[in-house]
Amino acid sequence: MGIFSKSTGGFREAKGDLILENVTKSFATFTAVDDLSLTVPRGSFFALLGPSGCGKTTTLRMVAGLEQPTAGRVKIGSTDLTGSRPYERPVNTVFQSYALFPHLTVRDNVAFGPKRRGVADAVAEANKTLELVQLSHLADRKPTQLSGGQQQRVAVARALVNHPEVLLLDEPLGALDLKLRREMQVELKRIQMEVGLTFVHVTHDQEEAMTMADTVAVMNLGKIEQMGAPEVLYDLPRTKFVANFLGQSNLLHGTVQGTDGDSVVIGSGDHKVKVRQARMATGEGGEAIFGVRPEKTRIHDTDPGPQLSGASIGPGTLLDVSFSGVATQYLVEIPGVGRWAVYEQNLDLDRIDNKPGDQVWISWNPGHAFGVRS
Ligand SMILES: Nc1ncnc2c1ncn2[C@@H]1O[C@H](COP(=O)(O)OP(=O)(O)OP(=O)(O)O)[C@@H](O)[C@H]1O
Numbered sequence: 001m002g003i004f005s006k007s008t009g010g011f012r013e014a015k016g017d018l019i020l021e022n023v024t025k026s027f028a029t030f031t032a033v034d035d036l037s038l039t040v041p042r043g044s045f046f047a048l049l050g051p052s053g054c055g056k057t058t059t060l061r062m063v064a065g066l067e068q069p070t071a072g073r074v075k076i077g078s079t080d081l082t083g084s085r086p087y088e089r090p091v092n093t094v095f096q097s098y099a100l101f102p103h104l105t106v107r108d109n110v111a112f113g114p115k116r117r118g119v120a121d122a123v124a125e126a127n128k129t130l131e132l133v134q135l136s137h138l139a140d141r142k143p144t145q146l147s148g149g150q151q152q153r154v155a156v157a158r159a160l161v162n163h164p165e166v167l168l169l170d171e172p173l174g175a176l177d178l179k180l181r182r183e184m185q186v187e188l189k190r191i192q193m194e195v196g197l198t199f200v201h202v203t204h205d206q207e208e209a210m211t212m213a214d215t216v217a218v219m220n221l222g223k224i225e226q227m228g229a230p231e232v233l234y235d236l237p238r239t240k241f242v243a244n245f246l247g248q249s250n251l252l253h254g255t256v257q258g259t260d261g262d263s264v265v266i267g268s269g270d271h272k273v274k275v276r277q278a279r280m281a282t283g284e285g286g287e288a289i290f291g292v293r294p295e296k297t298r299i300h301d302t303d304p305g306p307q308l309s310g311a312s313i314g315p316g317t318l319l320d321v322s323f324s325g326v327a328t329q330y331l332v333e334i335p336g337v338g339r340w341a342v343y344e345q346n347l348d349l350d351r352i353d354n355k356p357g358d359q360v361w362i363s364w365n366p367g368h369a370f371g372v373r374s
C-alpha cells in the first residue's frame with residue numbers, strides 16, 4: 001500500500017470490494033442501467049467497456065453518489081453507501097475534461113481538496129502525490145503550461161491525494177493522441193499497482209480495456225454481457241456482441257445438426273463446422289452461431305481436404321488482400337455465410353499468390369472455434 005495506508009477524515013469508513021447489487025437507473029421511461037450486479041475485488045483494475053450510450057457513465061455516477069439508483073444497492077465491503085452524498089463516499093472521479101483550476105499552480109490544484117478538508121499537512125500530501133505521478137518538477141506551473149498528458153496526471157493526483165478507497169476514471173485518456181494515450185495507459189497501470197487502490201476505468205476502446213485491466217466487463221444496453229480476465233473473454237466470448245466488440249470474429253449462423261465425439265456440429269447450407277461442447281454458449285439444439293478469430297485462421301488456394309472437415313470452409317471468393325508488413329489480411333466472401341477475414345503473420349516464404357476474384361479455402365485449429373448466443 002505504500003504511501004496511501006493512512007486514513008483521512010471526511011469519508012465514511014468503508015473498505016473492501018466494490019459491490020453493485022441489482023442496480024437499475026431509469027430516466028423517465030428509459031432504463032439506462034438495467035439490473036446490474038457486479039463485484040470489483042479490492043485493489044484490482046476493472047474496466048467497463050461498451051459502446052456509446054450503454055450506461056457506463058451512469059454506472060460510475062451511481063458509484064460516486066452523483067446519481068441515485070432507481071433500485072438496487074451500492075456497497076464497499078460491508079458498508080452500504082446507497083443514498084449517501086458524494087463527499088461521504090471514499091470515492092473520487094477523474095473525468096475526461098480535467099477541470100483543473102486555471103489560476104492555481106499544479107501543487108495548489110492538488111492541495112486544494114486536503115486543504116478544504118482541513119488536513120494539516122495538505123501541501124506535503126500534495127507534494128508526495130505529485131512525486132507518485134512524476135510531476136514534482138512541474139509543481140509551480142499553471143495548468144495551461146502543461147501538455148494534455150501532464151494535465152491528466154494532475155487530475156489523477158488531485159483524486160489520489162484524497163486517499164479514496166475507489167478511483168473512478170471516466171474516459172480519462174479520450175482527449176489524448178494515440179501515442180500519448182498508450183504512454184498514459186502504462187503510467188496509470190503503474191500508479192494503480194503502486195497505490196494498490198481499486199480502479200474502475202470506463203472506456204470504449206477495447207484494446208485499452210484489455211491491456212490495462214485485470215477484469216473487463218463488456219456492457220451493452222444497460223447490462224453486462226460478459227465479464228472476466230481479458231484473455232478469457234477474448235478466447236471464449238459467450239455472446240455475438242462480445243465476439244464482435246472485443247476484437248473481431250468470423251461468424252456462421254446455423255443450426256445444431258448433432259454431435260461428433262466431444263464436438264457439436266453446426267450446419268448452414270452446404271457448410272458444416274464443429275465446436276467443442278465445452279466452448280458452446282448454447283445448448284445442443286436449435287439455432288447456433290459459430291465463431292473463430294481471424295488470426296486463428298489460415299488461407300489455402302486448394303481445398304484443404306477431409307482431414308480438416310469441420311475446421312475449414314470454402315470455397316469462397318477472395319475480395320481483398322492487404323499487406324501490412326508483419327501480416328497479411330485477406331477478405332473472403334463465402335456464399336451463404338458472409339465475409340470472413342483471415343489475418344496471417346508473414347512467416348512463410350512461399351506465400352500464396354492469389355488475386356481478388358480467385359477461389360480460396362479457410363481452415364483453423366478446431367480447438368479455437370467457439371459457439372455464441374445471439
Ligand atoms: N440525466 C439523464 N436523463 C435522461 N437520459 C439520460 C440521462 N443521463 C444519461 N441518459 C441516457 O442514458 C443512456 C446511458 O448514458 P451514459 O452516459 O451512461 O452512456 P455511456 O455508456 O457513458 O456513453 P458514452 O460512451 O457516450 O459516454 C444514454 O442513452 C443517455 O442518453
Ligand SMILES: [Mg+2]
Pocket residue numbers: 056057058
Ligand atoms: Mg460516458
